[in-house]
Amino acid sequence: MKKWHVFLSFIVGLTLLASIPISASAADKPSNIQSFEPTSLVKSDGTYWVWGGNQSVPTQFHGMTDVKTVFSNNFVMKKDGSIWYLERNQSLSSTQIHEVKGLSNISAFHPLGNELFAIDTDGKVYTAVHTDGTLDLTQFVQLSGIDNVTNISGYYEFIQREGELRSVFLKNDGTVWKDKNALQSFERIPSLNDITAIDNNFALKKDGTVWKWPWTRQFSEDAIPLDTTPTVISELRNIKKIKSNGNSNIAIDDQSRLWFWGVTITGSSDGTTYHEGKVPVLLNNIKDVRDAYIVERSLVVLTESGNVYETSIEGTSLPGNANFTLLTSDVNLIKQGYRSIIMQKNDGSLWGWGVNKDAQLGYGDYEFMHSTPVPVQKPISVHLNGESVALNNGVMIRNSQAFIPLRSVFEKLGAAITFEEMSKVVTIKRSNVGMPPLTISINYKSGEVTVNNKAIQLQNTPFGVNGTSYLPLRFISETLGAKVDWVQLEDKISITMK
Incomplete structure (x- = not known):
């Protein structure tokens, strides 16, 4: 994801009254x-929120309502079952919304090589249409010859020195099928029966055994057709979950123990070396494992008690006595991104960990990585005189204060905003009929603020994040005479201006 250019906007912070807290615990409200x-996320009111790129914190996308479920890759499903794709742009206001033709009631999307598959609640499989050599994510067609599918994965095999990605389909009867001819026909893998899960070139049987077939990822002049007959991994027994990212692999057995095999890493950039560990290793220093994830160069583990631990996979191998460090507790669910994770705690709050150079963690900064969990900012909506305000960046909480993008609010109040790039001085002018003229000047270099040329000392000095300027709202609200309320049950800030 590219770091998009950020347009200038103003974010005004509000110090809420002590009797109106900005946050609430699980005991206060669900x-x-x-x-x-x-x-991305969807709130219980059906509003859709995104972060990353220009949006450093969760920001409501006003063009999308009545959302039921969010998927990765900017797809959402509305309550009527229709599927929509958001072609995100630099600004949310210029983002295009497309209803996806040919899809409804989707349970999952599966990107695989140059294809994007979708599975509906009946097990039918669809693929995005190719137009002029690229995927058209607004049109899908159903695949014929394959149905009752519960999961899709894939692996590479070489045929006469030419690499080919094979799509693999798990059916609800436990059989596994693979693409035989560019998604035009499919054949069953005969030795795989009673399969409960697939991931890349691995399959988990109902009896707890794990099966694999070769996956060749590198071109070789003497590459020959592979024998893709699945074979059992003898070291693994009584397994209940498997995962693979195509390099590193993990398994959890019926005693909630964690196994690891595959790639570990040394070096960096052009000096990176990948070390293949072919034999699964039981990791003895972690117990009661519920789930595990390979994130960058780390192995992250969620335990049954809700604790989250991390250990590095840097080295020539991962030893059985690898040390795990506690990251956080009270976690109920984890969603894995490309280089980071988002965790939901038992109180419903979201927390991020990992690479953050494009604001993937929704924390409100662009630090390359956060090695300790940081809170994803709450999805807080802003209403002015009862009208929902569309923002280019969402509400930010700092030191129990809410900082809110209010450029559009100023415009609705009849104020004009100018910004001098060289001096970093912002000027806000109000010239409403029947109201006294007002000029607010903010110098983001010196922190000096004046109202009608009179110096004002602010409790919180102005700051900026990635080209966006922020300002405490107490000063603005008192100056303009606005009334501000925090609607806790709805995570909403209501601004009233007479």
């Missing part, structure tokens, strides 16, 4: 988050 993905 979470308003209905579902979430690594960079």
